[in-house]
Amino acid sequence: GNERLFSYSATRLAACKSLVDDRKDMPSFAGSPLPSLTPEEGAIITLDELVKFFDNPSAFYCTRRLGLQPEIRFDEMDDREPFSLGNLETFSITSELCEMYLDHEDIQNMRAVINARGMLPQGAWGGVIYTHAEKRALRFAHKVAEVTGDVLPSEMMIDIQFDISRVRGVISGIRGDRLVRFSPVKIKGRDILRGWIHHCALNGVEETPGCSTVCVFKDAVAAFEPVTRSQARKVLGELVDLFHRGNEKPLLFFPGTSWEYASAILTGKDEKKAYGSAKRQWEGSDFNGGYGGDMHDASVSLCFDEKAINSKEFRNHAMKIYTPVFEHLSVDTDGI
Numbered sequence: 001g002n003e004r005l006f007s008y009s010a011t012r013l014a015a016c017k018s019l020v021d022d023r024k025d026m027p028s029f030a031g032s033p034l035p036s037l038t039p040e041e042g043a044i045i046t047l048d049e050l051v052k053f054f055d056n057p058s059a060f061y062c063t064r065r066l067g068l069q070p071e072i073r074f075d076e077m078d079d080r081e082p083f084s085l086g087n088l089e090t091f092s093i094t095s096e097l098c099e100m101y102l103d104h105e106d107i108q109n110m111r112a113v114i115n116a117r118g119m120l121p122q123g124a125w126g127g128v129i130y131t132h133a134e135k136r137a138l139r140f141a142h143k144v145a146e147v148t149g150d151v152l153p154s155e156m157m158i159d160i161q162f163d164i165s166r167v168r169g170v171i172s173g174i175r176g177d178r179l180v181r182f183s184p185v186k187i188k189g190r191d192i193l194r195g196w197i198h199h200c201a202l203n204g205v206e207e208t209p210g211c212s213t214v215c216v217f218k219d220a221v222a223a224f225e226p227v228t229r230s231q232a233r234k235v236l237g238e239l240v241d242l243f244h245r246g247n248e249k250p251l252l253f254f255p256g257t258s259w260e261y262a263s264a265i266l267t268g269k270d271e272k273k274a275y276g277s278a279k280r281q282w283e284g285s286d287f288n289g290g291y292g293g294d295m296h297d298a299s300v301s302l303c304f305d306e307k308a309i310n311s312k313e314f315r316n317h318a319m320k321i322y323t324p325v326f327e328h329l330s331v332d333t334d335g336i
Contacts, residue, residue, distance in 0.1 A: 029303050033248040034065055039164075042244060047158055047169025051197050053243050054321075055190055057251035059299035065247055070298035085129060089119050090136075094184040097137035102144060103152070107134075137184070144182045144216045151175040158201045162237050164244070171202055174211075182216040187331070189259025189322075191215065192222060196325045197239065199224045204232035220333045227328060235324050242321070250303035253317040254294040257282045257309060262322035275309075278318075282309050 036042070053060045062068040085093070093114060100107050111120075111130045120126035155172040173180050179202055181195050192215070199213040203226060210226040227235075242251060260281040264274035283306075284293025295306055308314060 030061070030250050035248070037244060037247050042165050042247075045165050045167050045240065045243060047167060047171070047198070047201055050167060050169075050239065050243060051194050053246060054193055054197065054239070054253070055255065056297065056299060057246045057253050058297070058303040061246060061250045062299045062302065068302075070302050083121050083125060085119070085133060090133065091184060093119065093130075093133045094137040094140060097134060098141040098144060098182065098184065101138060101141040102148060110134075140182075140184050140216075140218065143221075144180070147214050147216055147221070148175050148180050153180070156202070156205070156207065158205060160201070160204050160233065160236065162233075162240050165240050167201065167236060167240065169201070171198055174202070178211055179213040180216070181213065184218050187215075187217040187220040187222060188256060189263075190255035191217065192259065192325060192329065193255055193321070195222060196224060196329075197236075199328075200227065200232040200235045200239075202232075203227050204229060204236055220331050222329060222331050224328050225330070231324075238320070242317070251317065252304070252308060252311060252314045253321065254282070254300065254309075257294045258314070258318035259322060261309075261315065262318040263326065265319065266323065266326045278309055 059070075062070055097107055097110060100110070111127065111134075114120055114130065115126060120130055152175070153172060154174045155170050156174055158167065158169050158171055160167045171179065179198060181198065183191060185191070195213055195215040199211075202211050202213070203209070206229065209229065212226050213224040215222040215224075242253075245251060246253075257278050261274050261278035264277045265271070269277075280293075282293050282295050284296055294300055295304075295308075300308075
């Protein structure tokens with residue numbers, strides 16, 4: 001070496017040594033399980049909590065057990081006036097107008113209400129944007145109305161006791177002898193699982209035996225046939241057990257990726273093709289820079305590395321959760 005570059009810095013010496021030492025693998029973020037939920041913490045699980053957990057077990061673990069909020073980002077305020085609706089605004093307006101239409105509420109003044117929320121561009125262009133949004137909402141509402149008919153919705157209190165927890169909550173959208181859910185988005189594994197959890201909760205109480213569930217999406221209608229009370233409680237009990245395990249250590253389950261794997265296996269595809277389908281959902285699409293896949297979720301990337309779906313545990317959870325779903329599910333895309 002060059003003697004003129006000599007240094008007595010111990011810090012720089014350690015840095016130089018680290019460049020030639022053997023690299024060690026990064027330790028797992030959640031290598032050791034946390035203590036189980038206390039009897040007080042786990043005594044009552046709300047239905048909303050159960051649904052939220054399976055929406056994203058990694059995010060639930062981070063927020064509930066660790067108090068972390070990895071999803072929160074502080075973006076710079078946009079200094080340009082919007083001339084179109086974003087996906088979130090479109091979803092919000094469509095859902096609200098659709099629900100009002102189905103409940104026979106007056107929507108004549110909704111443009112002024114939505115404009116006052118700051119969701120529409122100013123001036124005449126805002127009126128054009130709202131008109132298009134209203135037409136989309138009413139088209140979707142007509143599709144939902146074909147399922148609901150003129151039956152007004154009701155709700156029911158759910159309270160089911162399991163070994164160590166009670167599941168409590170309110171299910172709304174019950175129309176006659178079936179539960180009707182609707183969402184103006186394309187059908188996804190997460191939305192199917194949400195409908196399934198509500199379906200089992202409704203069939204798990206004595207007051208509503210043999211109820212079916214219909215979930216209307218923008219591109220499909222998913223229906224669950226009735227399940228017996230014992231079947232519903234068995235499924236819910238298994239989900240409650242996974243809920244407790246996922247509060248001790250991040251659960252290797254990702255609704256979208258796990259659905260792609262399980263549905264491929266359950267429709268007769270081999271392991272290689274099923275893994276390929278799951279991998280595409282896991283990594284996302286090249287058309288949007290690789291983002292959009294489950295692995296890019298902030299909580300998931302914090303809890304797991306990119307090889308998480310290679311494990312047997314991932315495959316086992318996917319099949320355990322989605323097999324009973326698939327057995328009772330039918331999806332119709334005709335006329336949508």
